[in-house]
Amino acid sequence: MTTITLAPKYDPLAIEGSIYRRWLDAGVFTADVTSDSEPYVIVIPPPNVTDILHMGHGLNNTLQDVLIRFERMRGREALWLPGTDHAGIATQNVVERLLYAENKTRHDLGREAFVERVWTHVNAKGGTILRQLEAIGCSCDWSRTRFTFDEEYSRAVRTVFVRLHQDGLIYRGLRVIHWCPRCHTSLSDEEAEFRDRQDHLYYIRYQFADAEGQDGVVVATTRPETMFGDVCLVFHPEDDRFKELEGRTVTIPMSGVRIPIKTSRAVERDFGTGMLKVTPAHDANDFDIADELGGFDQPSILTEDANMSDVPRVPEQLRGVERAAARTQIVAALEASGQMEKMEPYHHAVRHCYRCHPIVEPRLSDQWFVRMKPLAKPALAAYREGRLRVVPERWGAVYENWLEQIRDWNISRQLWWGHQIPAWHCTDDGCGHITVAMDAPRACESCGGPVRQDEDVLDTWFSSWLWPFATFGWPNETRDLTRFYPGHTLVTAPDIIFFWVARMVMAGYHFLGERPFETVFFNGIVRDTEHRKMSKSAGNGIDPLEVVAQFGADALRFTLVGGAAVGTDVILDPNDLETSFGPGRNFANKVWNIARFIMTNLDGEPTPLDQVDPAQFELADRWILSRCQRTIASATESLDRFRTNDAVNDVYHFTWSELADWYLEQVKPRLYGVADGGDVARSILCSVLESTLRLLHPFTPYITEELWQHLPGERVLLAGSPWPQSDEQLCDDDAETEFGRVKALVTAIRSIRA
RNA sequence: GGGCGAAUAGCUCAGUUGGUCCAGAGCGCCUGCCUUACAAGCAGGAAGUCGGGGGUUCGAAUCCCUCUUCGCCCACCA
Numbered sequence: 143m144t145t146i147t148l149a150p151k152y153d154p155l156a157i158e159g160s161i162y163r164r165w166l167d168a169g170v171f172t173a174d175v176t177s178d179s180e181p182y183v184i185v186i187p188p189p190n191v192t193d194i195l196h197m198g199h200g201l202n203n204t205l206q207d208v209l210i211r212f213e214r215m216r217g218r219e220a221l222w223l224p225g226t227d228h229a230g231i232a233t234q235n236v237v238e239r240l241l242y243a244e245n246k247t248r249h250d251l252g253r254e255a256f257v258e259r260v261w262t263h264v265n266a267k268g269g270t271i272l273r274q275l276e277a278i279g280c281s282c283d284w285s286r287t288r289f290t291f292d293e294e295y296s297r298a299v300r301t302v303f304v305r306l307h308q309d310g311l312i313y314r315g316l317r318v319i320h321w322c323p324r325c326h327t328s329l330s331d332e333e334a335e336f337r338d339r340q341d342h343l344y345y346i347r348y349q350f351a352d353a354e355g356q357d358g359v360v361v362a363t364t365r366p367e368t369m370f371g372d373v374c375l376v377f378h379p380e381d382d383r384f385k386e387l388e389g390r391t392v393t394i395p396m397s398g399v400r401i402p403i404k405t406s407r408a409v410e411r412d413f414g415t416g417m418l419k420v421t422p423a424h425d426a427n428d429f430d431i432a433d434e435l436g437g438f439d440q441p442s443i444l445t446e447d448a449n450m451s452d453v454p455r456v457p458e459q460l461r462g463v464e465r466a467a468a469r470t471q472i473v474a475a476l477e478a479s480g481q482m483e484k485m486e487p488y489h490h491a492v493r494h495c496y497r498c499h500p501i502v503e504p505r506l507s508d509q510w511f512v513r514m515k516p517l518a519k520p521a522l523a524a525y526r527e528g529r530l531r532v533v534p535e536r537w538g539a540v541y542e543n544w545l546e547q548i549r550d551w552n553i554s555r556q557l558w559w560g561h562q563i564p565a566w567h568c569t570d571d572g573c574g575h576i577t578v579a580m581d582a583p584r585a586c587e588s589c590g591g592p593v594r595q596d597e598d599v600l601d602t603w604f605s606s607w608l609w610p611f612a613t614f615g616w617p618n619e620t621r622d623l624t625r626f627y628p629g630h631t632l633v634t635a636p637d638i639i640f641f642w643v644a645r646m647v648m649a650g651y652h653f654l655g656e657r658p659f660e661t662v663f664f665n666g667i668v669r670d671t672e673h674r675k676m677s678k679s680a681g682n683g684i685d686p687l688e689v690v691a692q693f694g695a696d697a698l699r700f701t702l703v704g705g706a707a708v709g710t711d712v713i714l715d716p717n718d719l720e721t722s723f724g725p726g727r728n729f730a731n732k733v734w735n736i737a738r739f740i741m742t743n744l745d746g747e748p749t750p751l752d753q754v755d756p757a758q759f760e761l762a763d764r765w766i767l768s769r770c771q772r773t774i775a776s777a778t779e780s781l782d783r784f785r786t787n788d789a790v791n792d793v794y795h796f797t798w799s800e801l802a803d804w805y806l807e808q809v810k811p812r813l814y815g816v817a818d819g820g821d822v823a824r825s826i827l828c829s830v831l832e833s834t835l836r837l838l839h840p841f842t843p844y845i846t847e848e849l850w851q852h853l854p855g856e857r858v859l860l861a862g863s864p865w866p867q868s869d870e871q872l873c874d875d876d877a878e879t880e881f882g883r884v885k886a887l888v889t890a891i892r893s894i895r896a
Numbered sequence: 897g898g899g900c901g902a903a904u905a906g907c908u909c910a911g912u913u914g915g916u917c918c919a920g921a922g923c924g925c926c927u928g929c930c931u932u933a934c935a936a937g938c939a940g941g942a943a944g945u946c947g948g949g950g951g952u953u954c955g956a957a958u959c960c961c962u963c964u965u966c967g968c969c970c971a972c973c974a
Binding site: 148150151152336343361362363364365408409410412413414418419420421425426427428430490491536537539540543544547636637639667671673704705710713714715718720721722724725727728729730731732734735736737738739740741742743783785787788791794795802803806889892893895896 | 899900901902907908909910912921922923924927928933934936937938939940941966967968969970971972973974
């Protein structure tokens, strides 16, 4: 018999650490690759290696933990694979900022020293977030922790590059890409995010070069500074206003460079004046137009820093001037010369670097691309044919739409922190051959000359999209890969559907011929009371660890899961933690006291419920047993349907409003010996408490485990114990109806008395 | 320019296929209780014409149309 010495109040801090250690020591989180049980696999959305835990992580990981603990208790071989992402551009930026504080740039260090510096930083600060996940109770299989920069993982990345190249799905080409002038790298379409800006539309007059005295032609542009890179003007071939102008020549203002007037169907007649300036090196559309017309150079007039270049096309006084300043000067000059016809306020969306804000500069450069259409096909089919389920469903349309409209993926980054592209250029310009291989070739495979490796690294997401299988040792046929791929549920936020989710599906099908997971469960975003996304930089964040310290991990989890209806955002008030997390703490305390009450009223180990003659059950007994079964059934169904909030709220209601408020009060006379049937009540209390702790465990693992250990009898860990089975036999409609009447009567009497 | 979501009690939000879980929960508020599991609690109570308008139906918070107000995503009209 256990001696009951539970404190009257639940103190999370006193038990959380030791409980977590017991789970680890018992190895309950470690998946057994040799087990006969059906696997259930979740791979974590790997946080950036130098990140620290924020509420978004808290929500996302708590949901994963709820699912994984639930399935583990249901007897599946549950594997939650944790890890981190090297996060190329993000991590490089962090370290560059550190250098900046020392008045240095990465170029002062040089590539090798810089990468070493990043490693130092990662080794010092990295992985903290994984330890923070432990604090909120996450039951990850830490023996399988992966990092996208692990040697084995990096090999998978190179394998993918080489194979896609062999498949003809990777190519290198001169294109206008999104260039971040601060990061000094290209960005994918997804990384260059639109933000609204209030600018001007400038109407600039280009004078005719072939006929003095005439007025010339007016062109509308938002970017006058790019005009020195113009190669022609174009209008729509059916635009009668300009019919006569085709073939004539104009001069670019300020520079005097002569360019022809041409036609193109790409021109929108209703926009501006209907006449478009074509700047192939600084605008992707213009690049296409010039390419289609043929015979044009692609003069570049901006540097990597987005300053005006030191080239003949750029007027001397502007060379080296930063783009915004250059614009101001150009506008002033055009106004002075009378060539600025007019300026209109103009509201439009402009692409910005998703990591460091500045306006992205379209820039002509050699980049590596993945041809996406062939990869998108199976990913699209999987969704349409129901092999990939999306919860909530509406995100499916977003996924589908993006895949339908998919464009090639720029995967090269001009960064130093990342997987360097496994391509080696022949140093002989005459040969120019590029050798793509897993490891450095001794010589150019074409001419046998010396080679140098491509300087660029791969987009971070080019490693992330392999996460569901590279973490299991792919391309090797490991036991883990065979056993645990494909996985089951991906829990993530909808803002990375394109970056990550869709690409994982594509990679899964292309490299393994199978979906990486069957269901994508999208969780909402954590916001403040003004519905602004919670973030450290906005100053409206809540530190999950602070909440754990003040309220306990279970309270944090209870609030997050209970507040998150499927696909809806979670609103928390950074200025009032008590309102947000107090209820969770209170509930934990309630559970604590329910258990305390029951256990202090046990007299040794009670008779197991299945050995009690049901004929001895009183109405309240039949009622609570029925309610318990119904709660088991509804919580199970809710979890199966990813309605985690319904599940936790159902169990909450059962525990507090039924078990505590009614049944416990009803049986007190029997427990105190004032009425008969005390032993039957004890059997029922013990059984119901056990079921309740099991039901609550995925949501509030710490307190339930602690109480479980205090129950009479020998106890294995609750984390490794079975999920309760709903017993139809104990469901009793009559008892529920009848007891409902008793409740109504009692309430009425109390009401009158009050 | 397309698409999506939201609008329900003072606050934050649930409400699954239209009908006795359809007007709910938590917090807050009011009244009374330190009743030996719990004051992080107990008992009782007030509070919403479910954004406006129209329609379908025997019946609508729920379905359709429309309007208003927020929010988000996508988009090569420079």
